Amino acid sequence: MAGAPARVDVRKTYKLFIGGAFPRSESGRSYPVTDAEDGFLANAALASRKDARDAVVSARKAFGGWSGATAYNRGQVVYRVAELLEGRRGQFVDEVARSEGLSAAAAEALVEVAVDRLVWYAGWADKVAQVVGGTNPVAGPYFDFSLPEPTGVVAIVAPQRSSLLGLLSVLAPVIVTGNTCVLLASEPRPLPAVTLSEVLATSDVPAGVVNVLTGRVQEVAGWLASHMDVNAIDLTGVTDADLARDLEVAAADNLKRVRRAPLDGEPDWTDAPGLDRLTWALETKTVWHPIGV
Amino acid sequence: MPFDYAPAPESRAIVDLDSSYGLFIGGEFVESEGGRTFKSVSPATEEVLAEVTEASADDVDRAVKAARRAFTETWAPMPGAERAKYLFRIARMVQERSRELAVLESLDNGKPIRESRDVDVPQAAANFFYYAGWADKLGHAGYGNDPQPLGVAGQVIPWNFPLLMLAWKIAPALAGGNTVVLKPAETTSLTALAFADICRQAELPAGVVNILTGAGETGRALVEHPDVDKVAFTGSTEVGKAIARGIAGSRKSVTLELGGKAANVVFDDAPLDQAVEGIVNGIFFNQGHVCCAGSRLLVQESVYDEVLSRLKRRMATLRVGDPLDKNTDVGAINSAEQLAKIRELSAVGESEGAQRWAPSCQLPERGYWFPPTVFTGVSQAHRIAREEIFGPVLSVLTFRTPAEAVEKANNTPYGLSAGVWTEKGSRILWMADRLRAGVVWANTFNRFDPASPFGGYKESGYGREGGRHGLAAYLRRSDR
Numbered sequence: 001m002a003g004a005p006a007r008v009d010v011r012k013t014y015k016l017f018i019g020g021a022f023p024r025s026e027s028g029r030s031y032p033v034t035d036a037e038d039g040f041l042a043n044a045a046l047a048s049r050k051d052a053r054d055a056v057v058s059a060r061k062a063f064g065g066w067s068g069a070t071a072y073n074r075g076q077v078v079y080r081v082a083e084l085l086e087g088r089r090g091q092f093v094d095e096v097a098r099s100e101g102l103s104a105a106a107a108e109a110l111v112e113v114a115v116d117r118l119v120w121y122a123g124w125a126d127k128v129a130q131v132v133g134g135t136n137p138v139a140g141p142y143f144d145f146s147l148p149e150p151t152g153v154v155a156i157v158a159p160q161r162s163s164l165l166g167l168l169s170v171l172a173p174v175i176v177t178g179n180t181c182v183l184l185a186s187e188p189r190p191l192p193a194v195t196l197s198e199v200l201a202t203s204d205v206p207a208g209v210v211n212v213l214t215g216r217v218q219e220v221a222g223w224l225a226s227h228m229d230v231n232a233i234d235l236t237g238v239t240d241a242d243l244a245r246d247l248e249v250a251a252a253d254n255l256k257r258v259r260r261a262p263l264d265g266e267p268d269w270t271d272a273p274g275l276d277r278l279t280w281a282l283e284t285k286t287v288w289h290p291i292g293v
Numbered sequence: 294m295p296f297d298y299a300p301a302p303e304s305r306a307i308v309d310l311d312s313s314y315g316l317f318i319g320g321e322f323v324e325s326e327g328g329r330t331f332k333s334v335s336p337a338t339e340e341v342l343a344e345v346t347e348a349s350a351d352d353v354d355r356a357v358k359a360a361r362r363a364f365t366e367t368w369a370p371m372p373g374a375e376r377a378k379y380l381f382r383i384a385r386m387v388q389e390r391s392r393e394l395a396v397l398e399s400l401d402n403g404k405p406i407r408e409s410r411d412v413d414v415p416q417a418a419a420n421f422f423y424y425a426g427w428a429d430k431l432g433h434a435g436y437g438n439d440p441q442p443l444g445v446a447g448q449v450i451p452w453n454f455p456l457l458m459l460a461w462k463i464a465p466a467l468a469g470g471n472t473v474v475l476k477p478a479e480t481t482s483l484t485a486l487a488f489a490d491i492c493r494q495a496e497l498p499a500g501v502v503n504i505l506t507g508a509g510e511t512g513r514a515l516v517e518h519p520d521v522d523k524v525a526f527t528g529s530t531e532v533g534k535a536i537a538r539g540i541a542g543s544r545k546s547v548t549l550e551l552g553g554k555a556a557n558v559v560f561d562d563a564p565l566d567q568a569v570e571g572i573v574n575g576i577f578f579n580q581g582h583v584c585c586a587g588s589r590l591l592v593q594e595s596v597y598d599e600v601l602s603r604l605k606r607r608m609a610t611l612r613v614g615d616p617l618d619k620n621t622d623v624g625a626i627n628s629a630e631q632l633a634k635i636r637e638l639s640a641v642g643e644s645e646g647a648q649r650w651a652p653s654c655q656l657p658e659r660g661y662w663f664p665p666t667v668f669t670g671v672s673q674a675h676r677i678a679r680e681e682i683f684g685p686v687l688s689v690l691t692f693r694t695p696a697e698a699v700e701k702a703n704n705t706p707y708g709l710s711a712g713v714w715t716e717k718g719s720r721i722l723w724m725a726d727r728l729r730a731g732v733v734w735a736n737t738f739n740r741f742d743p744a745s746p747f748g749g750y751k752e753s754g755y756g757r758e759g760g761r762h763g764l765a766a767y768l769r770r771s772d773r
Binding site: 140144244253273276286 | 419435530533535537538541542544551706721725730732733734735736737740742746747748750751752754755757760761762770771772773
């Protein structure tokens with residue numbers, strides 16, 4: 001037969017990642033994902049409201065265990081993700097190159113920064129409390145200390161352009177500090193996020209700590225912003241200013257911590273991060289106890 | 294048998310009130326542009342203390358312009374070491390005028406002079422002293438080497454600790470290089486106006502601090518003013534949510550310190566006399582007008598009877614009355630409106646089946662009063678166990694296991710504070726770990742300090758006030 005390859009490749013079905021499992025959207029919907037030249041890449045699941053709610057339930061269920069794990073343990077788990085990512089570099093280079101329209105060399109450079117970023121954040125797990133917490137010298141016979149704690153379930157609208165490095169740059173700091181999350185992948189470039197979820201599933205990240213949805217920002221973000229069991233929302237990937245405002249209004253119903261979209265578009269994710277993302281989804285808890293005999 | 298006390302009133306001669314007050318804008322008291330006036334009354338006697346101006350939207354605009362000018366021309370460019378000296382100066386002046394401020398606060402707010410004298414005013418001075426020292430050390434505060442001020446802060450504060458909340462707001466803002474427009478609550482404007490006079494005495498550059506008196510409309514105009522960069526609000530969760538919606542889509546920073554329904558958890562091994570003192574301090578301090586009040590008492594079943602009988606015996610010795618009397622424990626409810634709310638929720642408590650108890654105490658005939666009250670037989674579904682009453686009303690629930698205590702303590706959309714009473718250290722830390730609250734007091738309650746971060750989880754708001762953490766609310770990190 002003319003035009004048929006000698007061997008037909010086996011293509012992957014890109015699914016959602018909820019509670020450690022890979023369901024299709026319960027709605028049965030999908031949407032075509034294209035490369036930078038509009039060529040067809042794959043059909044991705046088009047997440048529904050039910051999928052978003054299931055993901056929040058999974059994230060909440062995982063929160064107690066993950067936030068209660070030792071910081072040393074969380075650091076090792078995130079480091080392990082970096083190890084696995086490194087081992088699947090080829091696959092990510094290919095997907096990032098096709099998703100973002102980059103040369104293989106350019107994509108490889110981004111994947112390397114992404115792996116290194118994970119390693120950087122992994123090391124923060126058991127240091128952040130010492131850097132942002134401490135004892136407070138109060139004027140009285142009390143031992144008084146403050147320490148950071150994870151906010152809870154964090155919804156993340158991932159960057160729309162940077163499909164892997166941007167994604168990991170917003171995800172890693174949130175989970176390494178003990179939060180669990182529901183991540184809405186880049187709408188036009190969701191494939192590296194789905195492949196990342198396959199890495200997460202085979203790493204030591206407990207089920208439900210990261211849940212990955214693919215679909216329409218316009219549709220899914222609103223359900224996450226208004227969900228009363230989500231504690232914080234990162235709007236980094238929301239590019240429509242009106243939608244961003246509506247999401248912030250919805251988030252006020254239970255006073256979610258809101259991280260607004262950057263004013264001047266997506267940053268250069270290869271820049272070394274400060275502590276801003278590491279700390280935005282943390283609460284400060286202060287404990288007092290009298291000193292006396 | 295309670296002792297009789299001779300009256301020991303603090304003299305109010307030290308307070309020299311004007312009959313009416315304007316607005317403090319650009320370093321001077323000015324007349325309003327089209328604003329009305331309202332009366333500030335003493336809640337203990339319903340006597341009119343002074344006429345106060347309700348700032349109009351035009352006044353808000355004038356004040357924000359003054360603050361902007363001061364920010365760009367004077368305060369932000371000033372070296373931190375120089376800003377620090379102004380703040381130290383203010384701290385000293387608050388100390389120097391502490392007697393006057395304490396009497397004025399008790400007159401206007403209704404709180405016992407013992408509390409305004411020993412807590413509100415010294416803590417207000419301490420906040421200025423604490424943050425003064427940060428003004429020239431911001432690069433060491435953990436927000437990058439060169440953190441920047443946000444700009445003009447619009448600050449709206451409540452009536453429960455008028456001068457202290459002013460200090461919590463203004464001191465870190467000024468230390469960070471911001472300028473402020475602050476609106477005190479409409480029932481408690483007078484110490485903020487006295488503070489304006491302190492700013493004048495301290496020769497603080499014009500426009501760095503602007504004080505606008507008024508009610509909700511003034512507050513809304515302030516937080517929604519387009520040239521305000523930072524909004525700081527302490528008050529109800531309902532208004533906090535409205536503010537969060539109102540600034541959506543803007544680039545304004547916001548910190549919110551909102552309501553609470555704190556659990557105060559007493560285990561069977563707790564030192565019961567100390568615990569009872571802590572329970573009383575937790576809910577009757579400042580008439581229960583405290584966002585972090587220990588309004589839900591969770592007692593382990595095995596000591597329930599013992600704790601309740603000791604608590605009632607202690608409550609019977611609380612002296613309710615003249616806020617200016619140095620022996621008074623519980624003063625006046627701040628306003629007729631708040632009194633009506635406390636009465637309404639207490640009535641709901643009874644109608645939902647809880648049992649109400651209060652010691653017999655003689656309440657003054659004029660003014661707004663409510664006796665220290667405890668409800669037993671309260672279930673988690675009762676409104677008095679879920680809603681913030683903001684008055685001297687305690688709801689008592691029981692638990693059997695530590696896990697049940699945690700479950701019940703966290704079963705609220707709020708998360709401001711919590712208390713734990715037990716002699717077992719490991720249990721304190723186990724509880725502290727699991728309580729979803731911004732402040733956990735173990736074997737103590739209602740302690741505050743300028744060096745200690747304070748603020749809520751969940752619907753109790755976001756951001757911290759106090760300590761190094763409190764600076765974050767007024768700085769832009771340089772290491773994004």
